[in-house]
Amino acid sequence: MRRPETWTLADVLDFEALVAADERAPDPAAVAARDARLWQEQIAPQLATEETTDRSAVFHRWLAARRTTETLPGTWLTTGWRMLSGGAVLAGLVLGFLVAGGALYYAGARPVNVAVFLAITVGVQWLLLAWSLLVILSRGFRAASQRLLLRIGESIGQWLASALEHLPGPKRLRLRAEAATLRQLAGRNLQLLRWPPWLALQGFGIAWNLGVLAALLARVVFTDVAFGWESTSAQGPEGMHTLARAFATSWTWLFPDACPTLDQVEHSWFHYQSGVAALNRVATASWWPWLVGFILVYGLLPRAALWLYFWTQSRAGLRRLAFDEPRHRAAWYRLTGPVIHSNRPPQEGTSPHDAKSTAPTAARAEAGCLLIDSSLAGARPEIEHWVTAQLGWRLACSEVVEIDYPSGYEAALARLATALPKAPCWLIAVPAPFTAFAAFTQFIARIGQGSGFVLIVALDEQGKPKAPDPEWARYWSDFLRAEATDCATFSYTP
Incomplete structure (x- = not known):
């Protein structure tokens, strides 16, 4: 038994572009003749018996046959998303490393404040995640996403059109026409096109956390850095220790030493009056395993989980493709019937539509x-x-x-x-x-x-x-x- 056809986002966009082009074709008879030829010569011979009624399989082979002679915008758009995702990952790594490196600055006069460091590297992510959740749950998310995707499609189409000036006239006009369909493709495929931006955003978040971890480990391994905490209102170290233990619950069952003890918390409490010389070196160094665990569990893990969720939703959307819109049925009938082309006059026969x-x-x-x-x-x-x-x-x-x-x-x-x-x-x-x-x-x-x-x-x-x-x-x-x-x-x- 053959495996079902696996559609990608580029496949869907290219397929929709071909369907849209056929809708605009000035000679429908020529379009029907072309599809009949493709069906007989390239599609039907490759289909198993049970696949002849499977629109996904038939259309996937129709797309493969058409791609050999067509220049399509779907590949352009998905290539743009890949470039965006790659750029997001690179930017996340660099920015995460640089920002964490700045937050880890230590000249010996004052320890690195663990609360400030986490607020800059992880707290900002929590704020962005909360905002993203609010946007997703809001009633205007669908409309806002559609407007954004339409603007992106239009911008890409305009950029491609300006980049084609050096091409010969007929090819340039054809590619411009295909680029113009990006706006229509964005509207028709909103459910699929809304996931790539979220995947790129989570890719940036994952890379950001990896950059933060790299800066933290590099600072710990290759330099002498002291970590501490500060508070004016605290009456003792017990509250800070309780908070640190609560956050460390997720990993101390596996790494019990990756959290400062009460004594270490007390001896890493920085006071300006006493200065850094009053801090215990072992106590100030005990914070870095806890920081690594915090970044992994509360920074990297949520981003990875969201990326997996969005990727799963994207794949599920591709698996749910039904190809039952009117524009799809017109292409289906051209390939498999029952559109009839004959030379008899239209008044002959007994069709109920005569x-x-x-x-x-x-x-x-x-x-x-x-x-x-x-x-x-x-x-x-x-x-x-x-x-x-x-x-x-x-x-x-x-x-x-x-x-x-x-x-x-x-x-x-x-x-x-x-x-x-x-x-x-x-x-x-x-x-x-x-x-x-x-x-x-x-x-x-x-x-x-x-x-x-x-x-x-x-x-x-x-x-x-x-x-x-x-x-x-x-x-x-x-x-x-x-x-x-x-x-x-x-x-x-x-």
């Missing part, structure tokens, strides 16, 4: 609602006349919308929802050619009620409506049938 079989149903409606794509707004009077003359509808609602922008036009859709109870049939006038089929599927899903019809309209050079090419009528009919939308198609006739 105009002849659905015209009586549409004509029986006394009232109906009309939605016109904005690209056909100039032909609105002709389209409205066609609907009333050919279908006999009394238009209860007529709105201009963008059918490839499903989240827009709230007011128009609200007016449509108000009119539908009394005029339950609706018709959408769509342009030919048209390529954003996935967005169109989301658009009609928002209507969600009544009987739906699609009127395919082409425009001549003067912007006047004309009959569409029969191939486009067939493509629309096949697509709607594959999507199981129950929408019938009409072709505009002057």
Whole structure:
């Protein structure tokens, strides 16, 4: 039995970029022919019987076949994340070492204050972790993450576009177009793209703690340094010893000597009046094992645990990929059916989506609602006349919308929802050619009620409506049938 396909973030982004490019393709027939050829020649022969219905396996092989001839932005973005992660690790090591080295400064007049040292090296991390937890738990985290990722995607796209000036014209334009899709990819893959920044941040934290440990051990091994504690309010060493023992509970079961005793705490209590000469050398040296344990348990370990959690969530998100969005279904149907391409006229056959079989149903409606794509707004009077003359509808609602922008036009859709109870049939006038089929599927899903019809309209050079090419009528009919939308198609006739 074959192992399931393992997707990476670069795979997902490259796949989405290819799907988006196919949605914008000016010749859907050529796209369908290409995918049919890939299926027959490169994909189907490599699939086991049980994999032919597995979208993850099929799409992964489709991606591998397309990558050989395509330049894709997903690899750019993941390479950028790797560079960011590597830079974060390097910066964490250097900064942790330098900051700890400064906090460990000892010239013999005053011992290194363990409380100040931990506040600088570990306490700041706790504050940042508390802030991160507050951000994650806040209701605005998702929206803030989306805005951040969109800005990052746009910035990377702009940087890449400026870096491509030396390339030949056609290749430069193509790469710029791919870079422009980074904003769309960020929005579509928010659940996956939100983890790399957190992984990079935890990588910085892990490296920071390693740098602090390196500075501490280097100072202890190669120099003479004294550790102590200071307090004006303390009446004795008992409180400090109790606090030190409480923090050391996590490691003293394994290293019982890695915590100062009460006597050592007392003889490492620094007073300006007595000076450093009054401190016991063994007592001042007894603090460094405790500091190592504190940094490991309360600094490094939480960072490592968070990194593991975010990495696990990232991998779980990749394993949960379902590829069941409308844009994915369009690609799936091109590869495995049931989109049909034939040379017979569209009026032949008995498809339930053919105009002849659905015209009586549409004509029986006394009232109906009309939605016109904005690209056909100039032909609105002709389209409205066609609907009333050919279908006999009394238009209860007529709105201009963008059918490839499903989240827009709230007011128009609200007016449509108000009119539908009394005029339950609706018709959408769509342009030919048209390529954003996935967005169109989301658009009609928002209507969600009544009987739906699609009127395919082409425009001549003067912007006047004309009959569409029969191939486009067939493509629309096949697509709607594959999507199981129950929408019938009409072709505009002057």
